[in-house]
């Protein structure tokens with residue numbers, strides 16, 4: 001296969017390069033792009049160097065978000081930290097194998113180009129099972145899965161008994177993450193840290209939401225993800241997309257000319273809590289944790305009967 005030879009290039013790449021955060025969920029509208037942008041801005045505001053990648057060639061939401069930010073900052077004459085960004089368009093080739101080989105090269109070359117100049121690479125993915133999406137999950141160090149607070153979205157992770165709410169079986173996305181994890185551990189002994197975060201939560205907790213929470217906690221143990229505190233449904237998380245600002249930016253001063261509201265402050269707190277929950281290697285203790293994880297993975301490493309992950 002044309003790109004099988006390029007596969008090993010992912011090996012060892014992580015050890016010196018940037019930490020890769022992937023926002024993934026095989027469902028549109030769960031908040032991947034919003035979360036990706038907010039995590040990127042939060043990290044930049046904390047002094048980290050951040051690059052971003054958009055793999056959603058259809059929506060290009062993150063790309064637009066960042067373009068809007070750049071354009072607005074220029075027109076307002078404001079120095080606004082903006083990540084170095086690129087998107088990888090789906091390749092069109094005669095065969096699927098050639099197209100995937102080309103996509104592999106585009107993503108890996110793009111990351112190879114930015115990773116030594118940045119601390120973090122934040123990748124936004126499409127809400128569908130594409131080759132690029134699967135590849136992103138294989139190179140992630142941290143996977144953040146936002147999900148809307150409903151059983152419809154829960155379906156992405158597992159099927160639930162409608163009456164007793166027991167978990168019947170794990171869904172395709174959960175299996176895909178499990179495969180990605182296993183193969184990643186094989187490739188360079190790294191553990192993919194998976195965090196699920198409930199998004200667009202309402203301020204009133206209903207019985208339904210309590211059930212979702214209980215099911216998620218059960219599933220977290222089965223699938224090996226961690227749960228972050230949720231993110232609420234707030235206008236501030238979506239209203240500044242046209243000018244590329246996030247809930248974390250100083251928009252009161254530049255745009256509204258007012259003081260932050262309680263909702264703005266709460267929104268910032270939610271994002272800070274999410275970033276803290278990711279336990280990223282942002283400081284000495286984070287780096288120590290990453291190193292411990294790596295050693296733990298090394299100890300765990302044993303041969304797997306591994307399918308060819310790049311088989312077309």
Ligand SMILES: Nc1ncnc2c1ncn2[C@@H]1O[C@H](COP(=O)(O)OP(=O)(O)O)[C@@H](O)[C@H]1O
Pocket residue numbers: 027028029030031032033034035061127199200201231232233234235237238
């Ligand atoms: N916490 C939130 N509060 C309010 N609106 C949100 C929130 N999260 C996402 N949205 C809005 O929901 C829609 C889908 O979010 P988006 O990040 O584009 O999802 P995805 O990338 O998973 O398709 C967008 O209009 C976005 O502005």
Ligand SMILES: [Mg+2]
Pocket residue numbers: 029032033034056059061062124125
């Ligand atoms: Mg999106």
